[in-house]
Amino acid sequence: MSAHTRTDYVEDVSPGSGALPPRAWYASSDAVSLPLGGSWRFRLSDTADAQDDSFAAPGYDAGDWAEIQVPGHWVLQGHGSPAYTNHRYPFPVDPPRVPTENPTGDHLRVFGLPAGWPAGGDAVLRFDGVESCARVWLNGTELGEFKGSRLPHEFAVGALLRPSGNVLAVRVHQWSAGSYLEDQDQWWLPGVFRDVTLLHRPAGGVRDFFVHASYDHVSGTGTLRVDSEVAGRVTVPDLGVDVPTGEPVTVPVEPWTAETPRLYDGVLATEGERVPLRIGFRTVELSDGLIKVNGRPVLFKGVNRHEWHPEKGRALDLATMREDVLLMKRHNVNAVRTSHYPPHPAFLDLCDEYGLWVIDECDLETHGFTEQGWRDNPVDDDRWTPALLDRAARMVERDKNHPSVVIWSLGNEAGTGRGLTATAEWIRARDTSRLVHYEGDHTCRDTDVYSRMYASHAEVERIGRRLDGGPLKRRALPFILCEYAHAMGNGPGGLADYQRLFEAHERLQGGFVWEWIDHGIAHPELGYAYGGDFGEELHDGNFVCDGLLFPDRRPSPGLVEYKKVIEPVAVTGDGTAGTVRVTNKYDFADLSALAFSWTYEVEGEPVDSGSLPVPALAPGESAEVKLPAVPAGAPAGEAYWTVRAVLACETAWAPRDHVVAWGQLPVSARRTPYVAATARPAPGDGVISLGPAVFDARTGALRAIGAVPVTDLRLDVWRAPTDNDDGAAWQGDPRYGPLWRRLGLHRMRHRLDAVEAGEDALTVRTRVAPAARELGLSTVYRWTSDGDRLRLTVSTVPEGDWTVPLPRLGIRFGLATADLVRWYGGGPGEAYPDTRTAARIARWQSTVDELQTPYVRPQENGARIDVRWAELGGLRVEGDPAYWFTARRWTTEQLDAAAHRTDLVPGSGSAAGVWVNLDHGQHGIGSQSCGPGPLPRYHLRAEPAEFSFVFSPVSAPRTG
Numbered sequence: 017m018s019a020h021t022r023t024d025y026v027e028d029v030s031p032g033s034g035a036l037p038p039r040a041w042y043a044s045s046d047a048v049s050l051p052l053g054g055s056w057r058f059r060l061s062d063t064a065d066a067q068d069d070s071f072a073a074p075g076y077d078a079g080d081w082a083e084i085q086v087p088g089h090w091v092l093q094g095h096g097s098p099a100y101t102n103h104r105y106p107f108p109v110d111p112p113r114v115p116t117e118n119p120t121g122d123h124l125r126v127f128g129l130p131a132g133w134p135a136g137g138d139a140v141l142r143f144d145g146v147e148s149c150a151r152v153w154l155n156g157t158e159l160g161e162f163k164g165s166r167l168p169h170e171f172a173v174g175a176l177l178r179p180s181g182n183v184l185a186v187r188v189h190q191w192s193a194g195s196y197l198e199d200q201d202q203w204w205l206p207g208v209f210r211d212v213t214l215l216h217r218p219a220g221g222v223r224d225f226f227v228h229a230s231y232d233h234v235s236g237t238g239t240l241r242v243d244s245e246v247a248g249r250v251t252v253p254d255l256g257v258d259v260p261t262g263e264p265v266t267v268p269v270e271p272w273t274a275e276t277p278r279l280y281d282g283v284l285a286t287e288g289e290r291v292p293l294r295i296g297f298r299t300v301e302l303s304d305g306l307i308k309v310n311g312r313p314v315l316f317k318g319v320n321r322h323e324w325h326p327e328k329g330r331a332l333d334l335a336t337m338r339e340d341v342l343l344m345k346r347h348n349v350n351a352v353r354t355s356h357y358p359p360h361p362a363f364l365d366l367c368d369e370y371g372l373w374v375i376d377e378c379d380l381e382t383h384g385f386t387e388q389g390w391r392d393n394p395v396d397d398d399r400w401t402p403a404l405l406d407r408a409a410r411m412v413e414r415d416k417n418h419p420s421v422v423i424w425s426l427g428n429e430a431g432t433g434r435g436l437t438a439t440a441e442w443i444r445a446r447d448t449s450r451l452v453h454y455e456g457d458h459t460c461r462d463t464d465v466y467s468r469m470y471a472s473h474a475e476v477e478r479i480g481r482r483l484d485g486g487p488l489k490r491r492a493l494p495f496i497l498c499e500y501a502h503a504m505g506n507g508p509g510g511l512a513d514y515q516r517l518f519e520a521h522e523r524l525q526g527g528f529v530w531e532w533i534d535h536g537i538a539h540p541e542l543g544y545a546y547g548g549d550f551g552e553e554l555h556d557g558n559f560v561c562d563g564l565l566f567p568d569r570r571p572s573p574g575l576v577e578y579k580k581v582i583e584p585v586a587v588t589g590d591g592t593a594g595t596v597r598v599t600n601k602y603d604f605a606d607l608s609a610l611a612f613s614w615t616y617e618v619e620g621e622p623v624d625s626g627s628l629p630v631p632a633l634a635p636g637e638s639a640e641v642k643l644p645a646v647p648a649g650a651p652a653g654e655a656y657w658t659v660r661a662v663l664a665c666e667t668a669w670a671p672r673d674h675v676v677a678w679g680q681l682p683v684s685a686r687r688t689p690y691v692a693a694t695a696r697p698a699p700g701d702g703v704i705s706l707g708p709a710v711f712d713a714r715t716g717a718l719r720a721i722g723a724v725p726v727t728d729l730r731l732d733v734w735r736a737p738t739d740n741d742d743g744a745a746w747q748g749d750p751r752y753g754p755l756w757r758r759l760g761l762h763r764m765r766h767r768l769d770a771v772e773a774g775e776d777a778l779t780v781r782t783r784v785a786p787a788a789r790e791l792g793l794s795t796v797y798r799w800t801s802d803g804d805r806l807r808l809t810v811s812t813v814p815e816g817d818w819t820v821p822l823p824r825l826g827i828r829f830g831l832a833t834a835d836l837v838r839w840y841g842g843g844p845g846e847a848y849p850d851t852r853t854a855a856r857i858a859r860w861q862s863t864v865d866e867l868q869t870p871y872v873r874p875q876e877n878g879a880r881i882d883v884r885w886a887e888l889g890g891l892r893v894e895g896d897p898a899y900w901f902t903a904r905r906w907t908t909e910q911l912d913a914a915a916h917r918t919d920l921v922p923g924s925g926s927a928a929g930v931w932v933n934l935d936h937g938q939h940g941i942g943s944q945s946c947g948p949g950p951l952p953r954y955h956l957r958a959e960p961a962e963f964s965f966v967f968s969p970v971s972a973p974r975t976g
């Protein structure tokens with residue numbers, strides 16, 4: 017080996033050289049293999065050519081190098097830093113050239129062959145994923161180099177192996193020509209981030225094979241044919257199948273669907289190897305303008321999944337992948353788009369096993385070219401076509417044997433061009449058993465599905481009604497939203513409204529929420545870091561935290577809402593009718609796996625419960641099911657029937673009794689609280705007493721209710737803008753967060769006009785308005801009491817030209833301290849006008865700390881909806897009407913100013929320990945951080961309003 021350094025391949029548009037042709041991936045066979053993960057020697061250089069090749073030679077002493085974990089990203093292991101951009105390339109755009117500053121990681125691993133490693137045969141070295149470009153040597157011999165970060169590459173190495181002291185050297189460059197094709201919205205994370213494995217290849221072993229397993233729903237039979245590069249036999253004991261490869265066999269089978277993921281274990285045996293098969297019979301087709309599986313249209317209730325772990329980045333272990341699948345299944349998700357690259361191959365095994373429809377997406381995105389009007393887009397430049405075809409082939413060949421994969425996606429946000437057409441043609445020629453997807457070309461010239469992202473409800477409805485026109489080809493295609501409901505921060509709002517459209521129009525075959533998990537990076541000082549936290553000169557902030565899961569995989573309220581919105585059983589009706597309507601919304605399964613129960617609740621407390629016999633309705637069927645008689649002796653009060661559908665037996669993905677769906681049927685309405693105004697305001701020494709309350713005589717400010725001191729009770733219209741309030745910069749107005757701030761709603765002044773102690777009321781008149789504006793809210797607080805309880809009625813009338821909705825409308829006040837909170841109303845989680853489907857009316861208990869939703873970038877959160885009464889800190893507050901309840905250990909201003917959760921310090925810099933907001937209204941949430949804002953019906957218009965609260969002292973709630 018010479019001391020020279022070759023770097024020409026780094027900026028070469030070709031996919032690489034030396035690797036074997038792609039083939040089907042399988043996890044295990046009876047051939048031996050050696051995982052090469054673990055601790056490797058590592059050296060980082062700041063340019064591609066800083067070091068010569070001598071490190072790859074046997075005998076090289078790397079004793080003073082650092083150590084690194086493989087699989088892993090070096091920037092998450094103390095070498096260099098991660099960087100986040102959405103679509104802008106973090107380097108000058110001059111394809112295929114990359115910067116001279118090109119972090120380059122040399123990786124070294126010495127290994128021996130385990131005892132029993134067969135003497136004969138060949139061996140293959142497999143890399144499942146390396147970002148972005150690697151050059152590989154074994155025992156000093158160069159094997160080749162490759163690009164295509166999330167795709168497998170194999171090298172034949174048999175002739176080079178020795179029993180011990182094998183030296184595997186891998187040079188990885190952060191930037192390469194391939195980086196131009198990998199401009200996905202995510203962290204840039206170089207490294208050997210997926211498994212490296214040495215596979216023994218026995219003589220006569222299996223090479224590539226293609227399992228064709230279709231299902232004929234008319235005859236109930238499956239046809240199996242396994243094409244194999246190396247001939248052999250295929251056996252499926254449960255089906256009595258034993259046929260040569262290449263020969264079709266038709267037998268009665270149970271089909272595979274995401275709802276009923278029936279897999280048959282089989283074996284592909286060649287002369288030298290036995291590979292286990294997991295066969296799912298299913299047929300995907302486009303028919304009558306619809307995506308059908310096994311003859312029936314499907315409705316995707318999907319998510320976009322990036323691979324993410326807050327410490328490991330995209331180096332996921334099997335347990336994390338399984339956790340994702342279990343969380344999806346438990347939240348009624350039935351589909352995944354592997355945005356925007358093929359996932360670790362084991363993830364697809366899990367999708368086969370547990371049942372999820374998969375859109376498998378190619379590792380291709382050239383989004384940054386949008387900045388220059390797509391000029392020089394590699395996707396429309398023939399020089400890059402071989403690289404595009406290589407990527408498509410590596411995905412399709414690797415993943416073609418998964419029944420869960422029903423659609424291939426050409427990539428994401430890559431504009432349009434001949435290269436895409438070429439890959440679509442290649443895929444269609446190779447695999448006729450699946451459909452082709454690509455969102456970036458709205459003419460649909462290369463695709464089987466009309467796909468869009470972030471379209472508004474109105475547009476989706478037009479498409480559903482086939483009023484959208486467009487190119488002829490497109491008009492005949494089914495529609496999906498491959499991305500919608502941007503789950504950044506608090507939200508997404510409007511899910512239920514989309515779902516109603518999907519269910520109403522057959523052309524609309526569902527959507528995939530953007531996205532599954534926040535890509536926050538665990539950080540010692542910041543909690544979770546996002547763009548900019550590593551000093552990037554160019555970054556897109558917390559746009560990388562837009563998932564339904566928090567970085568630690570705790571479900572956000574958005575996921576809880578989504579679960580409710582997409583539940584596969586609808587439970588509806590009027591609680592006084594004596595029946596409940598149950599509808600099976602599955603596409604394939606009947607309801608036999610579910611058990612139904614009822615509970616009769618009065619004032620949020622269960623009075624009686626029992627099981628509800630529901631027939632095993634077929635998909636799409638409904639039934640009116642008789643409810644029992646109202647339990648004898650049930651107390652008077654607001655009553656509900658709550659009906660639940662739970663798993664009748666344990667499944668692979670959840671225990672028995674796991675709640676799949678529920679509904680509440682109101683029986684009788686709530687009685688609103690009444691307080692007779694019998695007490696008289698009594699002036700004292702600088703104070704006015706009224707019933708249990710004491711006020712400041714000069715300002716009319718409430719000081720205490722009973723023994724509970726109250727600070728700063730006043731009208732409040734401000735909330736710490738959510739990511740969706742702020743909207744994305746490119747969205748244009750109206751983006752309400754910035755508008756509210758421009759108006760000064762975050763710094764309202766309260767002018768005292770009058771304090772009037774009357775016969776039966778204390779009336780405080782004010783005007784609430786921001787500096788520099790003529791608009792304001794004339795606000796009157798009217799206090800009355802019956803001696804024990806205190807009633808506040810707030811009347812507010814907007815003055816001036818209010819064209820903007822209000823963030824919120826209610827009161828806020830401080831309490832010295834509060835911990836436990838009990839309430840009767842919506843819960844258990846937060847809810848806003850357009851994110852309220854999952855709020856169930858019941859009695860709930862929590863603590864002030866647990867009421868907080870830990871959005872990575874702090875913002876408005878934690879409101880409980882429809883609260884009839886709440887108790888905290890020695891006070892009980894009843895609402896007339898029911899209200900939104902929020903309590904936190906910091907002010908809204910502090911919440912607004914915080915950039916990370918660690919900026920929120922309880923009680924710092926404010927007079928009270930706990931701040932409480934009682935809201936009459938909240939503005940909707942929407943999805944404007946990347947999509948449409950809240951629908952007009954969820955706007956909180958500035959209008960005259962009147963609302964009341966009844967306060968009374970109570971002993972602080974205790975647990976139990």
Ligand code: IPT
Nearest residue numbers: 102201428429469470530562946
């Ligand atoms: C869309 C991207 O496909 C996705 O990767 C992500 O960036 C998402 O937006 C926002 O989080 S593209 C956008 C221009 C709609």
